[in-house]
Amino acid sequence: MAKSLGHFSSLVSFTKTQLSRQCARLFFRTSVRRTVMRAVPSILSPKARDFSLPNPSWGDEMMRLYNHYNQQGGVDPEGGGEQGGRWTRLPSYNRSLKYAIGGVYLSKIIQSKARLFTRNIQQAGAAFEYVVFYTNDKQRCVCVLQAGHLLEGPPGHVHGGAIATMIDTVTGSHASLLCAPVMTANLNVNYRSPIPLGSTVLIESTLGEQEGRKMFVSCKISSSDGSKLHTEATALFVSVGVSHLLRG
Numbered sequence: 001m002a003k004s005l006g007h008f009s010s011l012v013s014f015t016k017t018q019l020s021r022q023c024a025r026l027f028f029r030t031s032v033r034r035t036v037m038r039a040v041p042s043i044l045s046p047k048a049r050d051f052s053l054p055n056p057s058w059g060d061e062m063m064r065l066y067n068h069y070n071q072q073g074g075v076d077p078e079g080g081g082e083q084g085g086r087w088t089r090l091p092s093y094n095r096s097l098k099y100a101i102g103g104v105y106l107s108k109i110i111q112s113k114a115r116l117f118t119r120n121i122q123q124a125g126a127a128f129e130y131v132v133f134y135t136n137d138k139q140r141c142v143c144v145l146q147a148g149h150l151l152e153g154p155p156g157h158v159h160g161g162a163i164a165t166m167i168d169t170v171t172g173s174h175a176s177l178l179c180a181p182v183m184t185a186n187l188n189v190n191y192r193s194p195i196p197l198g199s200t201v202l203i204e205s206t207l208g209e210q211e212g213r214k215m216f217v218s219c220k221i222s223s224s225d226g227s228k229l230h231t232e233a234t235a236l237f238v239s240v241g242v243s244h245l246l247r248g
């Protein structure tokens, strides 16, 4: 940690203008894919905790579904063939914006106490316990969510804002796989049936049309056995340049 802080501190002296200029140059020089790959080692530092791995708070259903999707080369039960049918787990940390843009960090965010909204509660199992998997062709993502007791809205059920948060997170992570960074431009949610607090549900995200910087993603939440539809949603993500994030 001290080592990485030392690394960041050498960048702290960047002015906003200098940083914006450098980021813009780097953004155009490198492809987004390469940018993301360069960021991966810093995200995957040995000291960072991956929150999408099992912990003792995970119930039987959460574990069952985790094991189902996590099996190496596990095949999607709905088919999809070799190409789209295998699932890969997406690691998850408590900082979303450790974006390293060709080695230049967003220092004003790094210096803050910012934490990823869905990963900021210490007590395991109290809030959002989830893991996201994506297919090889990146057309689909599935999230297994166990909704903890701190997410209560209506008595005994999950708060609608918490549901929207998870939809934004899953569809946003999905869009980020294809073109990071992205921002949510539009999110439409239809709540069909309440989600019992403590239950485990499946959040499925499907990539729709892509038009330039725009990515349309649809999403549904169903009970873990698929028998009940809880929520349907559509989202629009717009890919942005790093300078957009620095605008403040």
Ligand SMILES: CCCCCCCC/C=C\CCCCCCCC(=O)SCCNC(=O)CCNC(=O)[C@H](O)C(C)(C)COP(=O)(O)OP(=O)(O)OC[C@H]1O[C@@H](n2cnc3c(N)ncnc32)[C@H](O)[C@@H]1OP(=O)(O)O
Pocket: 035, 036, 039, 040, 096, 098, 099, 100, 168, 169, 170, 172, 173, 176, 177, 180, 182, 183, 184, 185, 186, 212, 213, 214, 236, 238, 240, 244
């Ligand atoms: C190393 C990195 C690794 C990466 C991997 C990360 C892993 C993932 C990690 C953790 C996952 C967490 C995932 C969480 C995800 C959460 C995301 C959020 O919650 S974002 C916060 C809420 N959103 C905002 O605050 C946006 C505010 N709005 C804006 O900033 C702008 O309006 C923006 C960027 C959306 C668009 O602004 P413009 O100036 O860039 O572009 P313009 O020209 O306005 O729009 C572009 C196109 O989009 C359409 N558009 C824009 N907004 C629209 C809207 N609301 N409805 C319909 N169309 C819209 C426009 O009509 C235009 O379309 P035409 O190109 O003309 O066809």
